[in-house]
Amino acid sequence: MGYYISSLTVYWIIGSIAGLGLNLQFGVAGILNFAFIIFQATGAYVAALLSLGPDTAFGGFQHYIFGARLPFPLPLVGGVLAAGLLSLIVGAVGLRKLRRDYQAMVMLVISVIATTIATGDHSLVNGTAGVALVPRPFSSLTPLGPTAFGFAFVAFSALFLLITYAIVYRITESPWGRVVRATREGEAAAAALGKNVISLRLTVFVIGGMIAGLSGVLLVQFIGAWSPPGWYYQETFVFFTAIIVGGTGNRLGVLFGTLLISVVIGQGSTYLPQFGPTPVFVASMQWVFIGLAILGFLWFRPEGVIPERIRRLLKQP
């Protein structure tokens, strides 16, 4: 039981970190990044490759490029930087010259291309099977049992949630964040006031991508494995749903939405007894719930459970 609780808490925390990154892009800057999950995957894969050692280890049962066994925090730093670099490349191509709806389509296509490459080329990150036996951080120093490790990881990941929250708070509530929110409301109007909209959006895209990368690093270090089914394009919509349900543009809304969508509906359903006409009935119903949640909130409460705060700058009477 302790292990389940700690696992769900870790999923909530890491999901919240990722959600804060996507909320910065979508909720604050208005970027429809339908490729968000690939930046989480990049962080996860790079952190795995930087901590697994050469692929001849463990009898050479998995194949991947550039295996190194680096100590903490280098895999984490590498994962975050790699996600940031990929964001820069994808953003520089995908966020220019196109209308927002077309940008969203480009992102979706990029997400599909990324999974296709990762699954198609087995020498990159071990194809469909993915990478496994990824070492835990500090595992050589503190060999812990599963439950103790789970709770230790709750604290470990919570520290990164706090750091991420603080960074996102600083950015969003600053004058610079206000300018970014203005670009969300009207790109042409912001440009007409001297704001370099492409640069602003690209910057937010990279910061959000690095946060996604961080969430991937933490996730792979917790689970110990990472494979394509965990980052198919539809996983991005779990984060979008969490944000829309919680409250687009609201950080606390992200935490609440992640708890409800990613943990209760997403992870919680995996602990339900299997029933229904097919073996995947429960897992399929999870997607139905997520779809209904998006539709329901967009129709009846688009501002979400905790709406974006109105920043009143004058003292109220």
Add this chain to the structure above:
Amino acid sequence: MTSSAEAAGDTTPAPIELRAAGVTRSFGGVTAVDRVDLEVPRGQCVGLIGPNGAGKSTLLNILAGAERADAGRVLLGRRDVTRLPAYRRARLGLIRTFQIASEFSNLTVLENLLVASPEPALNSLASAFVTRRWRGPQEEALEQALALLKGVRLEEKADELAGTLSGGQRRLVEIVRALMSRPKILLLDEPTAGVDPGRIHDVENYITTVRSSGVTILMVEHQLEVVNRLCDSVYVMAEGRVIASGSLDAVRQQREVVEAYVGEA
């Protein structure tokens, strides 16, 4: 209406603040703007009029950098800005408003104005992490913004979301927001469009105040009586070309202008 230079008895022609030279823009087979030459002298208010589809807004978009010209040049003062994107022209003092009010709806009125401030500390990501770097500049910008809002009697609305204002109020917010950017020249695209008749006078008065403060204005406007009251001279466009220019009274007498308007009716 006379320019401030003329009022002072100075007969030297005002330097040209904004100039279009041979500007052309086509969409498919349609030439929306056809070899347009236009000059806006410093400190003056120039009207750009013409029937619907004449190419006025396209020309304004080209001048502001929102659209590229196929041919021709745009000069801001002596600087050729033809290849500069909109945001860089804005940083040089060329600020425009839009035909449809373009307030940032989910930001408060005050936030709308603060966004426009060119103050570096309010536009830097690095400053975002050091509150004391932007706190002072923000207080100064707040004071400036409140003074501007007071000028248009909107200070009571400062903390309300801009999207909740009436059409006329949103127009005024857009104009005072443009002023926060410290413009040399304002391009106003139909500033009275969508404004209820009772508020048009407020918009006009404010444009007069802005112009009196030394800001040059180029204004697209359909209501000729508004143009008559505010502008020193006008350019008339029809089918992408400038067909007349000069004082409104003078161009009204020209056959081509009458035909362009009557033809539209």
